[in-house]
Amino acid sequence: MTGNAIIEFNHVKKQYDDNVILKDIDLEIERGKFYTLLGPSGCGKTTILNLVAGFTEATEGTITLNGKKVNDIPPNQRTVNTVFQDYALFPHMNVFENVAFGLRIKKMNKNVIKEKVAEVLKMVQLSGYEERGISEMSGGQRQRVAIARALVNEPDVLLLDEPLSALDLKLRTDMQYELRELQQRLGITFIFVTHDQEEALAMSDIIFVMKEGEIVQSGTPVDIYDEPINRYVADFIGESNIVKGTMIQDYEVSFVGHTFECVDAGMRPNEKVEVVLRPEDLVLTSVEKGKLTVQVDTQLFRGVHYEIIGYDRDGNEWMVHSTKKAKVGSEVGLYFEPEDIHVMRFGESEQEFDARLESYEEE
Amino acid sequence: MGQKKFKWSNLYLIFVFIVLYLPILYLIFYSFNEGGTMNSFTGFTWEYYQAVFADKRLISIVLNTLLVALLSSLLATIIGTLGAIGIHYVKKRQTRNTLMSFNNVLMVSPDVIIGASFLIMFTFVGFKLGFASVLLSHIAFSIPIVVLMVLPKLQEMNPSMITAARDLGANNLQVLSKIILPSITPGILAGYFMAFTYSLDDFAVTFFVTGNGFSTLSVEIYSRARQGVSLEINALSAIMFLFALILVVGYYFIQQYNMTKKQKSRERERAKVVDLL
Ligand SMILES: Nc1ncnc2c1ncn2[C@@H]1O[C@H](COP(=O)(O)OP(=O)(O)OP(=O)(O)O)[C@@H](O)[C@H]1O
Numbered sequence: 001m002t003g004n005a006i007i008e009f010n011h012v013k014k015q016y017d018d019n020v021i022l023k024d025i026d027l028e029i030e031r032g033k034f035y036t037l038l039g040p041s042g043c044g045k046t047t048i049l050n051l052v053a054g055f056t057e058a059t060e061g062t063i064t065l066n067g068k069k070v071n072d073i074p075p076n077q078r079t080v081n082t083v084f085q086d087y088a089l090f091p092h093m094n095v096f097e098n099v100a101f102g103l104r105i106k107k108m109n110k111n112v113i114k115e116k117v118a119e120v121l122k123m124v125q126l127s128g129y130e131e132r133g134i135s136e137m138s139g140g141q142r143q144r145v146a147i148a149r150a151l152v153n154e155p156d157v158l159l160l161d162e163p164l165s166a167l168d169l170k171l172r173t174d175m176q177y178e179l180r181e182l183q184q185r186l187g188i189t190f191i192f193v194t195h196d197q198e199e200a201l202a203m204s205d206i207i208f209v210m211k212e213g214e215i216v217q218s219g220t221p222v223d224i225y226d227e228p229i230n231r232y233v234a235d236f237i238g239e240s241n242i243v244k245g246t247m248i249q250d251y252e253v254s255f256v257g258h259t260f261e262c263v264d265a266g267m268r269p270n271e272k273v274e275v276v277l278r279p280e281d282l283v284l285t286s287v288e289k290g291k292l293t294v295q296v297d298t299q300l301f302r303g304v305h306y307e308i309i310g311y312d313r314d315g316n317e318w319m320v321h322s323t324k325k326a327k328v329g330s331e332v333g334l335y336f337e338p339e340d341i342h343v344m345r346f347g348e349s350e351q352e353f354d355a356r357l358e359s360y361e362e363e
Numbered sequence: 364m365g366q367k368k369f370k371w372s373n374l375y376l377i378f379v380f381i382v383l384y385l386p387i388l389y390l391i392f393y394s395f396n397e398g399g400t401m402n403s404f405t406g407f408t409w410e411y412y413q414a415v416f417a418d419k420r421l422i423s424i425v426l427n428t429l430l431v432a433l434l435s436s437l438l439a440t441i442i443g444t445l446g447a448i449g450i451h452y453v454k455k456r457q458t459r460n461t462l463m464s465f466n467n468v469l470m471v472s473p474d475v476i477i478g479a480s481f482l483i484m485f486t487f488v489g490f491k492l493g494f495a496s497v498l499l500s501h502i503a504f505s506i507p508i509v510v511l512m513v514l515p516k517l518q519e520m521n522p523s524m525i526t527a528a529r530d531l532g533a534n535n536l537q538v539l540s541k542i543i544l545p546s547i548t549p550g551i552l553a554g555y556f557m558a559f560t561y562s563l564d565d566f567a568v569t570f571f572v573t574g575n576g577f578s579t580l581s582v583e584i585y586s587r588a589r590q591g592v593s594l595e596i597n598a599l600s601a602i603m604f605l606f607a608l609i610l611v612v613g614y615y616f617i618q619q620y621n622m623t624k625k626q627k628s629r630e631r632e633r634a635k636v637v638d639l640l
């Protein structure tokens with residue numbers, strides 16, 4: 001148990017009847033960081049939050065909060081607050097009363113309540129809206145009321161269940177900045193749930209990538225983006241080109257009929273692997289200078305860049321993000337650096353993956 | 364063309380209201396008849412109104428009726444609301460549906476049957492017929508009405524609100540008093556008023572379970588009417604009609620008042636926001 005861990009899951013399993021929702025979850029949440037649970041719909045993200053908040057009980061395993069086992073402690077006695085997927089504001093109360101709810105339950109002094117509510121409303125930029133009814137607030141404002149209502153209780157951990165999913169793109173991006181900024185200012189631990197990978201990459205200190213009730217990979221956004229553990233993560237986080245290859249020996253991998261220098265090691269010689277190349281790491285160049293040759297098939301203008309799809313001689317599809325235009329039908333070369341190649345083994349667990357990375361990065 | 368259609372629908376409305384109100388107005392009209400019958404109007408008099416107010420027995424019966432209605436609807440509202448909450452939070456769907464069906468059966472079964480069965484029960488257990496037996500049976504037939512008015516409000520309620528309240532530290536009692544009850548207040552009020560009016564004008568059930576010493580207005584009017592209608596009853600009806608009218612108008616003004624109050628506070632707060640900008 002490290003000193004800074006605020007939440008720990010130890011072999012936590014959750015099932016409804018015979019339906020296993022979470023299989024053996026182990027995780028550790030450190031104080032003051034921004035965590036994101038990322039995964040497709042139905043993978044168990046909300047279930048994890050519910051276990052932390054105490055709305056459901058774990059079938060097996062232990063959950064500790066602040067070093068104390070909390071499996072049997074009801075939600076109203078946990079120092080955790082939640083921002084719900086549908087906000088769950090109280091429509092029969094105005095904004096002030098909604099935010100003050102938790103403090104009133106704690107029987108705080110009226111003047112203290114007034115002060116605290118004013119302060120937290122200022123923080124979410126809703127000063128002056130105290131008397132408004134909930135039905136008179138816009139979606140973005142409601143979301144901020146929900147955040148204020150949770151934050152005013154000064155929880156150790158704030159759980160946010162897809163709070164941005166109902167907002168339009170512009171507001172959503174704004175709120176991403178605001179939330180991140182708020183978290184850093186307050187130093188409260190946030191656990192944020194989303195199925196939007198861009199959101200996760202933009203906001204988090206640590207991302208947990210989930211799949212069907214399991215945590216597949218955890219790490220910083222850069223780690224997960226640059227070194228996805230398997231095809232699932234690589235596909236889920238960002239766009240990627242994934243091809244089959246063979247690890248000739250350490251720092252040498254062969255795919256699409258050529259052998260390339262790379263920065264991965266620690267595998268068996270001639271092991272079958274998968275190779276990831278991110279579209280933005282591929283540079284368009286002449287056929288002579290390129291390490292690969294593809295024929296341009298389609299080209300889409302995406303605003304920041306062109307998205308070019310081409311095929312090599314073996315029929316593999318390559319996606320390239322380039323600020324330069326290419327000519328559809330022409331042959332172009334693709335250039336990339338050894339660091340841009342990322343090699344993934346089949347069926348490697350997160351522990352094995354981490355151990356392997358450590359073993360050769362130390363040298 | 365559209366205008367003409369509009370007129371037709373108006374005419375229809377007027378016709379319906381005439382049909383509905385004419386008998387009442389007819390009754391009230393003859394309460395002022397000097398002649399003492401409802402055949403021909405011979406002259407104006409307050410005589411029957413004076414008689415009503417002089418009739419101590421009638422006044423006490425009116426008070427009895429109001430007391431039974433107030434008490435029974437109040438108690439039925441409390442029991443019915445808690446019952447509805449209980450039914451709503453029964454986990455197993457089948458049990459819940461069964462409970463609701465039991466409730467609905469009571470709603471649709473004829474008053475005569477309910478009244479008769481109450482009479483049988485009271486005499487069987489040796490309960491003395493009178494105020495208490497009337498009150499009990501009124502409570503009993505009002506509960507399903509309240510349940511029926513409250514349940515939809517519970518179903519409309521967002522369940523994650525309750526989770527949120529618990530998340531913010533509320534215990535079960537606080538969830539009930541601060542979240543559930545305020546959310547279903549309109550249903551509770553509607554249930555209360557429905558129960559009140561049902562109790563006020565119930566005849567069949569009361570007829571079975573009143574003893575000798577106790578009577579309600581509907582039973583009393585019935586027994587007087589059998590001995591030949593006196594215009595005193597007309598006068599009484601007119602007074603009650605007026606009373607109902609005052610209630611409705613009062614209710615309207617209360618609502619109006621609440622609305623303007625809300626609007627005012629909104630304007631005040633809008634001004635504040637403008638100040639801030
Ligand atoms: N009370 C429950 N009873 C039975 N099954 C449940 C219950 N709650 C959730 N589940 C199941 O658990 C699985 C995970 O649900 P969960 O709500 O955690 O998904 P999620 O990752 O939050 O998905 P989304 O992104 O759609 O919100 C789903 O298959 C769901 O059907």
Ligand SMILES: [Mg+2]
Binds near residue numbers: 046
């Ligand atoms: Mg969810």
